[in-house]
Amino acid sequence: MRPLLAFTGSRGDAQPGILLARALRERGHDVTLALAPNLVSFAHDHGIPAVPFGCDTADLLVAQRTDRRFTSHDPRARLRALFDLQRRGVPEQLHDLRALAPGHDLVVAGMAGEEVAESVARAHGLPFAAVHFFPIQPNTAVPVAPVRWTDRLPGFVHRWGWSLLARARAAALAPVLPSGPPPARAATASSGASTEGGVTARIQAYDPRLFPGVRQQMPGPFTGFLTDVDGFLTGVAGFASHTPAATAAGAGAGDLDSWLDAGTAPIYVGFGSMDVGDPAAFVAMVREVCARRGRRLLLATGWATIDPGFEDAVAIVGQVDHARVLPRCVVAVHHGGAGTTAAALRAGVPQVICSVQADQPYWGQALQRLGLAATIPAKKLTAERLDALLDQVSRPDVVGRAASWAAGFPTDGVERAADAVEALLGSPDAPELLHSAGRQL
Numbered sequence: 001m002r003p004l005l006a007f008t009g010s011r012g013d014a015q016p017g018i019l020l021a022r023a024l025r026e027r028g029h030d031v032t033l034a035l036a037p038n039l040v041s042f043a044h045d046h047g048i049p050a051v052p053f054g055c056d057t058a059d060l061l062v063a064q065r066t067d068r069r070f071t072s073h074d075p076r077a078r079l080r081a082l083f084d085l086q087r088r089g090v091p092e093q094l095h096d097l098r099a100l101a102p103g104h105d106l107v108v109a110g111m112a113g114e115e116v117a118e119s120v121a122r123a124h125g126l127p128f129a130a131v132h133f134f135p136i137q138p139n140t141a142v143p144v145a146p147v148r149w150t151d152r153l154p155g156f157v158h159r160w161g162w163s164l165l166a167r168a169r170a171a172a173l174a175p176v177l178p179s180g181p182p183p184a185r186a187a188t189a190s191s192g193a194s195t196e197g198g199v200t201a202r203i204q205a206y207d208p209r210l211f212p213g214v215r216q217q218m219p220g221p222f223t224g225f226l227t228d229v230d231g232f233l234t235g236v237a238g239f240a241s242h243t244p245a246a247t248a249a250g251a252g253a254g255d256l257d258s259w260l261d262a263g264t265a266p267i268y269v270g271f272g273s274m275d276v277g278d279p280a281a282f283v284a285m286v287r288e289v290c291a292r293r294g295r296r297l298l299l300a301t302g303w304a305t306i307d308p309g310f311e312d313a314v315a316i317v318g319q320v321d322h323a324r325v326l327p328r329c330v331v332a333v334h335h336g337g338a339g340t341t342a343a344a345l346r347a348g349v350p351q352v353i354c355s356v357q358a359d360q361p362y363w364g365q366a367l368q369r370l371g372l373a374a375t376i377p378a379k380k381l382t383a384e385r386l387d388a389l390l391d392q393v394s395r396p397d398v399v400g401r402a403a404s405w406a407a408g409f410p411t412d413g414v415e416r417a418a419d420a421v422e423a424l425l426g427s428p429d430a431p432e433l434l435h436s437a438g439r440q441l
Contacts, residue, residue: 001024001029001030001105001106001422001425002029002030002031002032002103002104002105003024003029003031003032003104003105003106003107003108003421004032004034004097004100004101004104004106004107004108005017005020005021005024005031005032005033005034005108005109006034006053006093006097006100006107006108006109006110006113006116006117007033007034007035007109007110007112007113007131008034008035008036008053008054008057008089008093008110008112008113009036009057009110009111009112009113010057010337011039011042012337012338012339012340013057013110013111013112013133014035014036014039014042014043014110015226015228015233015339016110016131016133016205016226016339016414016417017033017035017108017110017131018033018035018042018043018046018048018050018233019226019227019228019232019233019414020108020131020226020414020417020418020421021033021043021048021050022048022232022414023414023415023417023418024418024421024422025048027418027422032051032100032104033048033049033050033051034050034051034052034053034096034097034100035050035051035052035053036052036053036054036055036056036057037052037053037054037055037056038056038057039057040052042233046232046233051100052096053092053093053096053097053100054089054092054093054096054113055088055089055092055093086169086172086173087172087173087175087176090113090116090173090176090177091176093113093116094116094119094120094176094177097116097117097120098120098123101120101121101123101124101126102124104124104126105126105127105425106121106126106127106128106129106421106424106425107120107121107124107126107127107128107129108128108129108130108131108421109128109129109130109131110130110131110133111130111131111132111133111134111136114130115169115170115173115177116177117130118130118200119177119178123178127200127424127425128200128201128424129200129201129202129203129420129421129424130201130202130203131203131205131226131417132202132203132204132205132206133205133206133338133339133359134206134338134359134362134363135204135206135211135214135218136162136359137162137166137202137218137219138159138162138163138166139158139159139162139213139214139217139218140155140156140158140159140213140217141155141158141211141212141213141214141217142158142162142211142214142362142366143158143365144157144158144160144161144162144165145161146355146361146362146364146365147361147365148365151369201219201220201221201420201423201424202218202219202220203220203221203223203417203420203421204218204219204220204221204222204223205223205224205225205226205413205417206222206224206225206338206342207224207225207342207345207409207410208222210366210367210370211366221416221420223413223416223417223420224410224411224412224413224416225338225339225342225345225346225410225413226413226414226417227323227339227342227343227346227411227413227414228322228323228343229323229411229414230323231321231323231324255310256298256315256317256320256325259298259310259315260298260315260325260328262312263296263312263313264295264296265295265296265328265329265330266290266295266296266297266298266315266328266329266330267286267290267293267295267296267297267298267329267330267331267333267390268298268300268320268325268326268329268331268332268333268334268349269286269297269298269299269300269333269334270299270300270301270320270332270333270334270335270340271334271335271354271356271378279306282306283299283306283316285381285382285383285386286299286333286386287314288383289383289386289387289390290313290314291313292383292387293387293390295330296312296313296314296315297313297314297315298315298317298320298325298329299314299315299316299317300317300318300319300320301316301317301318322339322340322343322344322347323343323346323347326343326344326346326347326349327347327348327349329347329349330349330350330394331349331350331351331352331390331393331394332344332347332349332350332351332352333351333352333354333386333390334351334352334353334354335353335354335355335356335360335378336353336354336355336356336359336360336361336363336364336375337360337363338359338363341353341363341367345367345372345402345405345406345409346406346409346411347406348402348403348405348406348407349402350372350373350393350394350398350399350402351367351372351373351374351393351402352373352374352375352376352386352389352390352393353367353368353373353374353375353376354375354376354377354378354381355375355376355377355378356377356378356379361375361377364376370401371397371398371401372398372401372402372405373393374389374392374393375389376389
């Protein structure tokens with residue numbers, strides 16, 4: 001089998017694609033992994049060949065932050081900025097994937113760039129699978145707006161809202177995508193359905209228990225999170241950033257292990273590729289809060305330009321092996337990306353989710369409803385508010401619930417997703433095989 005895996009976006013978007021490529025390669029498949037140009041070296045450094053497609057996502061994030069229309073008082077200007085952002089990089093992705101697709105048996109994509117990859121698969125008559133890290137398709141179970149008061153709205157309002165968002169995205173992409181069937185996120189077909197491009201599937205790569213009721217409504221299969229269970233993508237090399245925007249950690253795994261061994265369990269803070277505003281002010285703020293609470297601080301800088309270093313009470317590194325490090329922390333403060341959220345759930349630590357964009361506020365609200373986290377938009381974060389949120393998640397009941405979730409956390413999501421991909425190769429039993437891949441979690 002020759003699958004083409006196309007995973008654009010930030011590191012959090014790319015990492016599941018790298019893990020899936022690794023699993024398929026280990027099963028003997030000839031995998032082409034396509035990533036955003038700035039993340040190709042990240043895959044190569046861990047022994048997974050990759051090719052670039054589309055635009056540098058670090059550049060796209062900078063462009064988004066510097067577009068003043070997003071802060072305009074004119075709603076029409078903000079809407080135009082949003083539509084432009086949706087289209088940014090799409091022509092380049094389309095051009096590159098069209099060149100890569102010939103000779104492959106199927107196409108698999110993440111949520112970012114999903115519509116582009118599906119249009120290419122359709123044009124070549126190939127099966128297609130989208131790996132969804134969040135329940136993005138129309139449903140009545142997940143509130144359409146990630147705020148508490150929407151819990152009181154009837155389910156049909158949520159379904160209508162998700163459908164409206166799908167139509168808006170389709171409208172934004174229409175000028176730069178070839179015409180064809182409705183975009184993937186608006187589709188409601190069951191898993192294994194046939195389309196003009198062959199069999200298609202939406203692999204739900206998250207734990208449906210976090211969104212009660214969603215399993216009965218979403219096409220599958222459900223595989224659980226695609227987590228890095230053995231630290232394959234972090235290790236020693238993972239302590240250095242793989243983006244030009246960030247400073248390398250300059251410290252190995254042994255340095256961090258020694259620091260962790262030398263004192264009490266720290267508070268973990270990490271925002272991945274998200275913007276933390278003024279880095280110096282951010283570091284000063286989290287230092288102040290941790291010192292006030294008598295806790296050590298472990299800060300993973302991600303893509304932020306923050307100098308690394310070790311002190312008795314503070315360790316600042318580039319990236320960490322979540323699977324190895326988070327179980328040694330008392331709480332995880334982060335942006336709410338699906339990968340970091342899953343890692344903290346698996347580690348059994350309470351979370352403070354400071355969301356920035358995309359699906360992050362939904363994860364914050366979902367975990368807060370279940371008593372596993374507290375949440376706040378990152379732009380509203382202050383030392384006083386962070387201190388109060390840490391008080392909330394330090395309660396014994398929250399700590400106990402987090403530990404219980406960790407005990408039942410499924411760790412075979414990558415293998416299940418690989419099962420689902422293998423099931424797509426034109427077999428008449430594809431629907432049954434897909435269902436088997438997503439067996440009850």
